[in-house]
Amino acid sequence: MNREEERIIELRKQLEYHNKKYYVDNAPDITDFEFDLLMLELETLEKKHPEMSDPNSPTLRVGQDINKEFVQVEHKYPMLSLSNTYSEGELRDFDNRVRKTVGDTVEYVCELKYDGTSISLTYEDGALQRAVTRGDGVKGDDVTVNVRTIRNVPLKLHGDYPQEFEIRGEILMPFAVFDRLNEERDASGEQLFANPRNAAAGTLKLQNSSIVAKRGLECYLYYIPGENTPTSTHYGNLQKAKEWGFYIPPYTSVCKNIDEVIAFVERWDKERAELPVPIDGVVLKVNDISKQILLGYTAKVPRWAIAYKFKAEREATLLVGVDYQVGRTGAVTPVANLEPVHLAGTTVKRASLHNADIIAELDLHDNDTVYVEKGGEIIPKIVGVDVSKRKPESKPVRFVTVCPECGTTLVRIDGEANFYCPNELDCPPQISGKIEHFVSRKAMNIDGLGKETIDLLLSKGFIHNAADLYELHTKRDKLLGLERENTASTSRIQEKTVQNLMNSIEDSKSAGFPSLLNALGIRYIGETASRNLAMTFKSMQAFMQATYDELIEVADVGEQMAKSVLRYFSQPENRTLVERLIAYGVKANLDEQAAGNDKLNGKTFVITGTLSRPREYFKNLILTAGGKVSDSVSAKTSYLLAGENAGSKLSKAEKLGVQIIGEQEFEQMIIPADK
Numbered sequence: 001m002n003r004e005e006e007r008i009i010e011l012r013k014q015l016e017y018h019n020k021k022y023y024v025d026n027a028p029d030i031t032d033f034e035f036d037l038l039m040l041e042l043e044t045l046e047k048k049h050p051e052m053s054d055p056n057s058p059t060l061r062v063g064q065d066i067n068k069e070f071v072q073v074e075h076k077y078p079m080l081s082l083s084n085t086y087s088e089g090e091l092r093d094f095d096n097r098v099r100k101t102v103g104d105t106v107e108y109v110c111e112l113k114y115d116g117t118s119i120s121l122t123y124e125d126g127a128l129q130r131a132v133t134r135g136d137g138v139k140g141d142d143v144t145v146n147v148r149t150i151r152n153v154p155l156k157l158h159g160d161y162p163q164e165f166e167i168r169g170e171i172l173m174p175f176a177v178f179d180r181l182n183e184e185r186d187a188s189g190e191q192l193f194a195n196p197r198n199a200a201a202g203t204l205k206l207q208n209s210s211i212v213a214k215r216g217l218e219c220y221l222y223y224i225p226g227e228n229t230p231t232s233t234h235y236g237n238l239q240k241a242k243e244w245g246f247y248i249p250p251y252t253s254v255c256k257n258i259d260e261v262i263a264f265v266e267r268w269d270k271e272r273a274e275l276p277v278p279i280d281g282v283v284l285k286v287n288d289i290s291k292q293i294l295l296g297y298t299a300k301v302p303r304w305a306i307a308y309k310f311k312a313e314r315e316a317t318l319l320v321g322v323d324y325q326v327g328r329t330g331a332v333t334p335v336a337n338l339e340p341v342h343l344a345g346t347t348v349k350r351a352s353l354h355n356a357d358i359i360a361e362l363d364l365h366d367n368d369t370v371y372v373e374k375g376g377e378i379i380p381k382i383v384g385v386d387v388s389k390r391k392p393e394s395k396p397v398r399f400v401t402v403c404p405e406c407g408t409t410l411v412r413i414d415g416e417a418n419f420y421c422p423n424e425l426d427c428p429p430q431i432s433g434k435i436e437h438f439v440s441r442k443a444m445n446i447d448g449l450g451k452e453t454i455d456l457l458l459s460k461g462f463i464h465n466a467a468d469l470y471e472l473h474t475k476r477d478k479l480l481g482l483e484r485e486n487t488a489s490t491s492r493i494q495e496k497t498v499q500n501l502m503n504s505i506e507d508s509k510s511a512g513f514p515s516l517l518n519a520l521g522i523r524y525i526g527e528t529a530s531r532n533l534a535m536t537f538k539s540m541q542a543f544m545q546a547t548y549d550e551l552i553e554v555a556d557v558g559e560q561m562a563k564s565v566l567r568y569f570s571q572p573e574n575r576t577l578v579e580r581l582i583a584y585g586v587k588a589n590l591d592e593q594a595a596g597n598d599k600l601n602g603k604t605f606v607i608t609g610t611l612s613r614p615r616e617y618f619k620n621l622i623l624t625a626g627g628k629v630s631d632s633v634s635a636k637t638s639y640l641l642a643g644e645n646a647g648s649k650l651s652k653a654e655k656l657g658v659q660i661i662g663e664q665e666f667e668q669m670i671i672p673a674d675k
Contacts, residue, residue, distance in 0.1 A: 200217060
């Protein structure tokens with residue numbers, strides 16, 4: 001090993017040490033400038049010596065401009081939820097149940113219940129190997145590449161750590177980061193994050209880890225699963241984890257009895273607004289691991305732990321005014337603009353009023369003093385009015401009678417709470433919303449057409465509806481060089497972007513009849529109803545001619561859905577749209593190979609790699625032929641349908657002995673015997 005290679009190893013150790021001192025211990029030894037110089041030196045040496053690459057190098061904390069699919073991983077130990085309790089009496093009932101099983105001497109560990117997204121980290125030989133989201137509790141998404149960018153997650157440990165172990169916690173977005181990001185998004189015209197929890201979860205699922213690295217996420221850890229733990233107590237395990245380099249939040253306390261637990265709960269119910277991250281309660285755990293084992297689990301929750309949920313915070317503030325937003329279906333939603341108020345750790349300026357009936361029930365007047373609450377600590381809502389502070393001249397808030405976007409008179413369908421704008425063809429947010437839905441992954445799956453690009457194409461007159469997408473190839477030269485607006489920095493559409501978009505639009509033609517039905521965005525007709533309707537009518541022509549009686553005979557299609565379909569096709573413009581799509585070559589009939597075929601009944605497929613058609617096409621074939629589709633390979637997988645560049649799913653299938661097939665073999669499987 002030469003001197004530069006030795007220096008790489010030395011720099012990595014130094015940077016990991018200083019990273020821990022800054023982000024975990026909050027006691028930096030060097031300045032930010034000195035840290036950056038060390039990082040720059042390491043980056044330079046690593047470029048010269050690519051053979052020294054290491055996925056846990058500190059240089060990779062900045063992330064990468066990657067674009068890949070998240071792989072699902074099965075948890076070694078299920079990530080169970082906790083039972084919730086809301087009163088002191090229920091906490092004492094829990095304590096009585098515990099002592100009845102393990103004896104009167106019980107020590108509890110009280111932790112804050114962090115409001116983020118759960119994560120499980122696996123380490124082997126002291127190095128981070130895998131980071132997996134909670135998912136459904138049995139399996140979750142592998143987000144290791146993104147988690148490596150979180151500064152207080154150690155990439156390498158020190159001390160007497162086990163050879164292999166798992167540690168769990170929560171990925172959080174601090175309030176300060178959340179407020180800063182929303183200020184930036186507001187300035188650039190982007191949609192604001194609803195709350196820190198959603199912002200953290202959404203960030204963790206981004207497919208560009210360089211953006212994740214800039215988002216300032218933090219990881220709070222609080223549990224080492226398994227029976228062979230480093231110490232005999234839960235609290236002892238946390239202290240060992242802290243020695244190894246993990247950030248263990250300082251708000252944890254060991255309580256000798258239930259009275260101390262209740263005192264802990266009362267303290268943090270009052271002081272939670274002072275915390276840097278969101279919480280929504282307290283978690284209570286039996287400290288002794290042997291007693292945890294004795295108490296065991298139900299099918300869904302551990303018997304040795306419980307969560308106490310705080311009541312939603314409520315604050316009074318002034319109603320400034322009411323705006324009205326129009327969705328893709330034409331539904332008009334009122335939104336209250338408020339004097340900014342601090343609530344559950346965030347600054348609230350807006351709150352949903354849902355519909356006209358809610359406004360009437362509240363008897364809302366202009367400039368009222370209103371009580372705002374966060375339902376489940378997440379969504380702000382107005383829950384009441386302080387009538388005593390209402391000014392005599394204040395007028396009642398009246399729901400608008402015309403669309404705020406296009407001026408069309410609103411309508412209300414019998415039995416529904418919402419008012420709608422019926423001007424589907426010319427109301428701007430409805431047009432853009434319908435196209436956004438049309439190109440979404442579970443519809444036509446057209447990559448490269450986000451809201452920003454769709455709005456740009458609409459503003460330039462390149463498209464007016466979804467069918468116009470299939471004529472964009474005729475405007476290829478005009479697309480080049482267009483500037484995307486409403487972004488923090490100007491970006492022009494390049495040749496490669498245009499080509500990728502053209503390819504994706506062309507590929508979408510074979511997405512399949514069920515996907516097309518879903519893409520039309522007929523009110524109340526979602527993915528499942530679209531598949532059932534496609535299996536019943538087999539072609540778009542037959543579907544367009546269906547009667548009310550025929551529609552309600554379809555599985556899971558009720559009266560409201562049937563009427564919605566008839567309303568949709570009663571409009572000539574919608575029929576013209578569908579006819580244009582068919583003329584452009586969009587697949588509008590159920591593939592004969594799968595129609596009426598149940599040959600895949602009981603079979604589970606995983607689809608991976610690059611195939612000749614979109615994955616939704618193959619997914620629809622499998623589902624309509626009675627099969628199931630899973631995102632991850634397991635021992636229960638019947639077949640892996642693999643295209644080119646299949647990657648890790650192919651390796652896992654080979655390891656588990658799952659049968660691997662290509663497109664030709666798949667097509668032979670679904671062709672009915674009489675074909």
